[in-house]
Amino acid sequence: MGGLNPINTSKQKARLFIIVLATVLVTVVVTSVLFQKGHEKKENVQIITVSTLEKIIKVSELSTFTAVYNGIAEVKNKNNPDLTDYFVSYEARVNAGIDFDKIAITVDDEAKIIKVDIPDAYITDINVDISSLDFIFYNQHANKSTITQEAFKACEADVQEESEKEDAILKLAQQNAVNVIKALVNPIIEQLDANYTLVIE
Amino acid sequence: MKKILVLLLTAIILVISTSCKQAEPEPINMEPKVSQMKSICELAVMECYYHNVAKLKEEDAEGILWWKKDKHFWIEYSGIVKLGIDASLVTMEVNGTQIKITLPEAKVLGCKVDSTSLQEDSYIVDVKSATISAEDEVKAFAVAQQQLEENAASNRALLAEAQQRAQTLLEEYIINIGNALGQEYSIQWVYLDSQGKPLSSTINTPITENEPANTENSSN
Numbered sequence: 405m406g407g408l409n410p411i412n413t414s415k416q417k418a419r420l421f422i423i424v425l426a427t428v429l430v431t432v433v434v435t436s437v438l439f440q441k442g443h444e445k446k447e448n449v450q451i452i453t454v455s456t457l458e459k460i461i462k463v464s465e466l467s468t469f470t471a472v473y474n475g476i477a478e479v480k481n482k483n484n485p486d487l488t489d490y491f492v493s494y495e496a497r498v499n500a501g502i503d504f505d506k507i508a509i510t511v512d513d514e515a516k517i518i519k520v521d522i523p524d525a526y527i528t529d530i531n532v533d534i535s536s537l538d539f540i541f542y543n544q545h546a547n548k549s550t551i552t553q554e555a556f557k558a559c560e561a562d563v564q565e566e567s568e569k570e571d572a573i574l575k576l577a578q579q580n581a582v583n584v585i586k587a588l589v590n591p592i593i594e595q596l597d598a599n600y601t602l603v604i605e
Numbered sequence: 606m607k608k609i610l611v612l613l614l615t616a617i618i619l620v621i622s623t624s625c626k627q628a629e630p631e632p633i634n635m636e637p638k639v640s641q642m643k644s645i646c647e648l649a650v651m652e653c654y655y656h657n658v659a660k661l662k663e664e665d666a667e668g669i670l671w672w673k674k675d676k677h678f679w680i681e682y683s684g685i686v687k688l689g690i691d692a693s694l695v696t697m698e699v700n701g702t703q704i705k706i707t708l709p710e711a712k713v714l715g716c717k718v719d720s721t722s723l724q725e726d727s728y729i730v731d732v733k734s735a736t737i738s739a740e741d742e743v744k745a746f747a748v749a750q751q752q753l754e755e756n757a758a759s760n761r762a763l764l765a766e767a768q769q770r771a772q773t774l775l776e777e778y779i780i781n782i783g784n785a786l787g788q789e790y791s792i793q794w795v796y797l798d799s800q801g802k803p804l805s806s807t808i809n810t811p812i813t814e815n816e817p818a819n820t821e822n823s824s825n
Contacts, residue, residue: 460781465773470766471654472757476681476729491729493658493679538660540679540731566656572683572719573654580651587648587774591641592781 452596457509457518460592466584468501468528469577474536477562479555481543489546494559495536498567499529500577507585516599520585525577527567532559637699637782637790642706643692645778649771650689650714653763656722657682657756659749667735674735680742681729682749683722686757687715688767694801695775702790704779709797711767716754718746 474495481487506523534556541547567573582604593600663676694709723746730737757763776792783790794807 459784460777463773463777466770469651469653470763471656472686472760472763473654473656474658474756475656476658476679491679493660498654540677540729542732570654570656570683572685576652576654576685583648583650584770584774587645588777588781591638591645591778592785594641595635595638595782596785 452511452518452593452600454509454511457511457520457589458507460588461507461509461520461585462504463584463588464504466588467504467581468499469525469580471498471500471567471573471576472496473498473563473567473573475559475562475566477555477558479546479558481546487543489543490539490541490551490555492555492559493536493538494532494556494563496530496532496559496563498527498563498573499531500525500573501528502526502577502581516597517601517603518589518593519603519605520589521605522578522581522585525574525581527573530560530563530567532556532563635782635785637697637704637779639695639697642695642697642775642778645774646690646692646695646771649767649774650687651763651767651770653686653688653757655684655686655716655753655757657684657749657753659745659752661741661745661748663735674733676737676741677731677734678737678741678745679729680723680745680749681727682718682746682753684716684718684749684753686713686753688712688757688763689714690768690771694797702788703793704790705793705795706775707795707797707803708768708772708775709801710799711764711771712799713754713758716750716757718750718753720746723749 472495474493476491476493478491479489481489502523502525508521510519510521511517512519534552537552537555537559539547539551539555585604586602589602593602659680659682661676661678661680665673666676667674688711690709690711694707696707698705728737728742728745772794779790779792796804796806798804
């Protein structure tokens with residue numbers, strides 16, 4: 405007769421349906437497991453982020469460092485610049501620092517590296533104490549009542565010129581800035597995820 | 606057949622509902638630690654460039670009777686002074702969200718004259734001065750070394766800055782721990798003198814991420 409047995413047909417349909425359903429089930433399970441793993445990983449790394457680190461690092465009152473520059477300025481004779489009128493000693497403070505707004509932070513979650521790029525230090529402020537001036541005269545005629553103002557200007561010019569020439573002031577400001585950033589960041593990453601390494605450049 | 610279908614559908618719904626449930630973040634195990642505070646204090650040490658002038662005057666160094674001359678000269682030199690607080694004296698007591706921190710005075714932790722900064726033009730000799738010998742210049746270097754330390758130790762502004770730097774870094778540390786935990790800490794600062802005895806105390810309450818701390822002072 406060649407006609408299909410209705411019982412066999414319904415059994416085959418049922419088997420097919422089960423196979424499709426099982427495939428869907430396996431797909432759903434695998435997808436959900438992968439989704440959950442990815443989600444968990446994301447939860448862990450969200451703690452150490454660039455914005456969190458920016459908030460930790462940008463403490464403006466820690467951006468400048470003081471150097472003491474007690475120096476001697478030489479004042480030449482106006483009519484004969486080969487001759488010295490007097491030497492004047494002064495006490496000054498030189499502030500050097502870095503611009504914390506220019507700090508660049510990157511976080512490499514794969515390599516577990518936090519990289520902080522700090523800008524070059526620069527002289528931010530110079531302050532000469534006018535009451536500290538003391539003189540050695542080579543030309544007694546130069547010792548007039550107006551001398552303090554002239555000497556003070558000479559001291560300001562001298563400390564500006566000398567401190568800009570002196571690499572050690574800027575190098576120490578840079579080193580102090582590195583130490584401040586280490587002091588701010590290291591304790592936090594040690595407690596949040598000790599696998600991270602801080603690199604400051 | 607229907608039973609199998611119902612079982613499978615139930616299984617699917619269960620899997621989907623469990624997978625869609627947000628993974629609960631693990632509680633963060635953080636707390637202020639004394640060991641970390643000591644490390645912060647060590648990093649808070651300020652290395653300060655110090656350019657100084659040593660002024661030397663020796664009366665009646667040359668000549669006889671009323672024909673005497675003084676030795677009078679200045680020397681310019683540079684050095685590095687380390688200023689900071691003694692980390693071993695920093696202590697902390699945590700009582701819930703109340704933290705009491707003892708902070709010693711800043712002091713000179715080391716200083717060194719840069720011998721290369723002493724050159725021929727570092728010496729400014731008064732025209733009326735007696736002759737300056739090589740021996741005087743050697744003596745002047747020793748005086749410079751001693752003066753550098755004395756000068757730094759008496760520079761109250763610089764020492765206060767070093768102490769303030771340490772305090773700010775410790776305060777930031779507590780704020781950052783608090784932010785990570787979602788807690789607000791208040792800090793009582795107990796300042797110690799050079800002998801390690803309490804001088805005065807300050808209470809900062811409360812600390813939040815964006816607000817400056819309120820401060821109350823009290824002296825002992």
